[in-house]
Amino acid sequence: MSTTAFLTDSTLCIGCKACEVACKEWNQVSEDGLDWSGYSYDNTGAVGASTWRHVKFVEEPPTPGIGGNAGDQTSWVFSSDVCKHCEVAGCLEACPTGAIVRTEFGGVFVQPDVCNGCAYCVVACPFGVVAKNKEDGRAFKCTFCYDRQKAGLEPACAKACPTESIKFGEIDELREEAHERLRVLKERGMEDASFYDPTHTSVEGTHAMFILRGDPRTYNLPPNPEVPTIYLKQGWRSAAMAAGLLLGGTLLAFLTDGARDGR
Amino acid sequence: MSRQSVPFSEAQPSELQRERRLAEIRRQAETRGKVNVTGIRPEGSPFPKASPETGYYGIPLLKPPQWTHQIPLYFFVGGAAGAAAVVSAIAHYVGADRKLVRDARWIAAAGAVISPALLIADLGRPERFLNMLRVFKPQSPMSVGAWTLVGFSSAVSAATFAGLMRERYGPSFPLTLIENAGEAAGIPLGLGLATYTGVLLGATAIPVWNQNAGDLPLHFAASGVGAAVGILELMGHSKSRALQALGLGAAIFELWEGFRIEGRTHSHLDPLKHGASGAVTRVGGALSGPLPTALRIASIFRTRERASSLRRWAAISSVAGSLLTRIAWMRAGIASAKNWQQPLEISPDAKSWQDTHPKFRQVTTSR
Numbered sequence: 328m329s330t331t332a333f334l335t336d337s338t339l340c341i342g343c344k345a346c347e348v349a350c351k352e353w354n355q356v357s358e359d360g361l362d363w364s365g366y367s368y369d370n371t372g373a374v375g376a377s378t379w380r381h382v383k384f385v386e387e388p389p390t391p392g393i394g395g396n397a398g399d400q401t402s403w404v405f406s407s408d409v410c411k412h413c414e415v416a417g418c419l420e421a422c423p424t425g426a427i428v429r430t431e432f433g434g435v436f437v438q439p440d441v442c443n444g445c446a447y448c449v450v451a452c453p454f455g456v457v458a459k460n461k462e463d464g465r466a467f468k469c470t471f472c473y474d475r476q477k478a479g480l481e482p483a484c485a486k487a488c489p490t491e492s493i494k495f496g497e498i499d500e501l502r503e504e505a506h507e508r509l510r511v512l513k514e515r516g517m518e519d520a521s522f523y524d525p526t527h528t529s530v531e532g533t534h535a536m537f538i539l540r541g542d543p544r545t546y547n548l549p550p551n552p553e554v555p556t557i558y559l560k561q562g563w564r565s566a567a568m569a570a571g572l573l574l575g576g577t578l579l580a581f582l583t584d585g586a587r588d589g590r
Numbered sequence: 591m592s593r594q595s596v597p598f599s600e601a602q603p604s605e606l607q608r609e610r611r612l613a614e615i616r617r618q619a620e621t622r623g624k625v626n627v628t629g630i631r632p633e634g635s636p637f638p639k640a641s642p643e644t645g646y647y648g649i650p651l652l653k654p655p656q657w658t659h660q661i662p663l664y665f666f667v668g669g670a671a672g673a674a675a676v677v678s679a680i681a682h683y684v685g686a687d688r689k690l691v692r693d694a695r696w697i698a699a700a701g702a703v704i705s706p707a708l709l710i711a712d713l714g715r716p717e718r719f720l721n722m723l724r725v726f727k728p729q730s731p732m733s734v735g736a737w738t739l740v741g742f743s744s745a746v747s748a749a750t751f752a753g754l755m756r757e758r759y760g761p762s763f764p765l766t767l768i769e770n771a772g773e774a775a776g777i778p779l780g781l782g783l784a785t786y787t788g789v790l791l792g793a794t795a796i797p798v799w800n801q802n803a804g805d806l807p808l809h810f811a812a813s814g815v816g817a818a819v820g821i822l823e824l825m826g827h828s829k830s831r832a833l834q835a836l837g838l839g840a841a842i843f844e845l846w847e848g849f850r851i852e853g854r855t856h857s858h859l860d861p862l863k864h865g866a867s868g869a870v871t872r873v874g875g876a877l878s879g880p881l882p883t884a885l886r887i888a889s890i891f892r893t894r895e896r897a898s899s900l901r902r903w904a905a906i907s908s909v910a911g912s913l914l915t916r917i918a919w920m921r922a923g924i925a926s927a928k929n930w931q932q933p934l935e936i937s938p939d940a941k942s943w944q945d946t947h948p949k950f951r952q953v954t955t956s957r
Contacts, residue, residue, distance in 0.1 A: 423733035425725040444714015447732040450794040455652040464714025542642035558803035562789035569811035570781040581684040584832035
C-alpha cells in the first residue's frame, strides 16, 4: 500500500478556487460564505468545518521585475491550504472515541459515524484545521478523499486543479519532486522560493506539503508546529504531584484533627 | 438533509439580493468615487498586507475552543466532587465525625450525577456519549477523563446508595461490601477526577494552556479542594479543624499560583492578565487565594462564634473563586487562540494589517 500526499505549489496556483469548489461538490460540504473577506480575493480567511480547501491570497503593491511582473500590476501569490495530515497528528491522538483514524494511505480521517462532537480535536490541532460544525454537532476536516483513494482515484481538488498546482502522489516521490522544482525555480531567479514540510518538529512531517514564495508565516503556516502530546508528561507529573499532596494533606489534616467519632 | 429538494424558485430571492447589492456598489462607486460596503476595498486605499512580520492579515491560525459554558462548570463540579470523595473516605478511615463523612459523600454523589450530565450536554452528538467507551487511549486526556468519570460516578453512587440502604434496612454483607469497595475506589478515581482536567487543557495547541501544562493540574486540584471544603463548611462543618487545615492549605497554594502567574512576564500569560479574561482570572484568583487565606488566619485568633462566621465567609469566597477560576481559564484559552502572533513566532508587539487599518477590519471567520 502506498503512502500518498499532496504537494501544493503556490508558484503554479492561479487562485481560481476550483479546488474549493471540487471539494465541496464531491464531499457535499455546505456553503461557507459567498462574501469577500476584504483581504484580496480571500473568502473565508482559513480552513474550517465547511472549508476543507482554502485558497490564500497574498497581494502586494507592484514590484516590477520580480517573477516577471509588469510595473503596473499587483504582485499576487496564491496558495491553496488544506489539512496537513500530520505524520504525528494532534487531533488523532486527542480523539477519545477513536473516530479519528490513520488510513492505509497515510491520511488522517474523521469517521463521521463515530464522532460525538466532543471538540477536543479542535484545540489539539497545531494548524487550526479541524473544527466542530455547530449545526451538525460533529467535527469536520479534509478527508484526503479517502473514498476516492479507496477507488484508486486522486482527491477531487487535485483532479480539478487546472494548473497542476495541487499535485497528488507517493509521498517520497513528491518530496523529491519538490526539491527538483525548488532547484528549477531558483535557477530561474525566484530566490525566495521555499519548501514547507515540518519534519524537524514533533509533527514529524506532513502529508500536505507546500512550495511557497518567501516565509511560511506570510501564509499563516507555523514555523514550528508541535503536536500537543509533548505536554502530557509535564501534565501527568503535575497531576501525580497534586494527587499525592491532596491524599497526604487530607490524611494529615484528619489524623492531627483530634476530633474522633467516639471510637 | 437533502440539498436537491430545495426548489429552484426558492433560490431566486438571494440571487436577486446579490444582484441588487452589486448594483448598489456600482452606484456608490460612480456617484461618490468611494464604496462603503463590507468586503469591498475602496479604490486608493492601502493594499491589505500579509508578510512574515504581519502574518496573514492577522487572521488567527488556531481555532478557539468550541466548548460551551458547561465545560468550565463541569471542571468546577468535578473538581469539588473528586476532592469530596477523597475527604469522605479518608475521614471515614481515620474515624472522624460521622456526619462530615456522610455530607462529603453526598457532595461527591451529587457531583457524580451532575458531571456526566454537563459533559453529555456539551457534546455535539449527546446520544453518542457511549462512543467515549469504545476505546481507551492513554495518550488522550479526554479518553482517560471519560473513563475516570464513568468509574467515579459508578463507584460513588453505588457506595452512597448502599450506605442509604444500610441505614434504612440495617447492615448486611453485600451492602457493606459495595459501600466499602465504592468508597475505596472513590479515592484514586476522585484524585484523578480532581486533577485530569488540568492535563486536558495542558495537552492542547492553545499557548496559554500548554505553557502552563505543569501548573494546571496542581492549580485545579487546589481549586477543587477549596470548593469541596467550602461546601462542607457551608453545610455546617465550620468547626472542623481538619477542614480548616485543608482549606488553608488550598488557599495558600492558590495564593502561590497567583504569584506565579502575576510574577512572570511572558506574552503567553497575557490572557490571564489583560482584557475580560484577565479580569475574571484576577477576581477568581483573589477569591481563591488571598481572601480565604486572610479570613482563615484571622479566624484562628478569634472566639469560637466569630471564627465560625469568618470561616463561612472564607468558604463562600473559595467556592465562588473556584468556579470563577475555571471560567477564567476557559476564557483565557479562547483569548489565547485569537492571538495570531504566537503560533507564527512573531513578536507580540507586531501589528497586523487589521490592527493598522481598523477602518477596513473585516469579518473573517470560516464556518
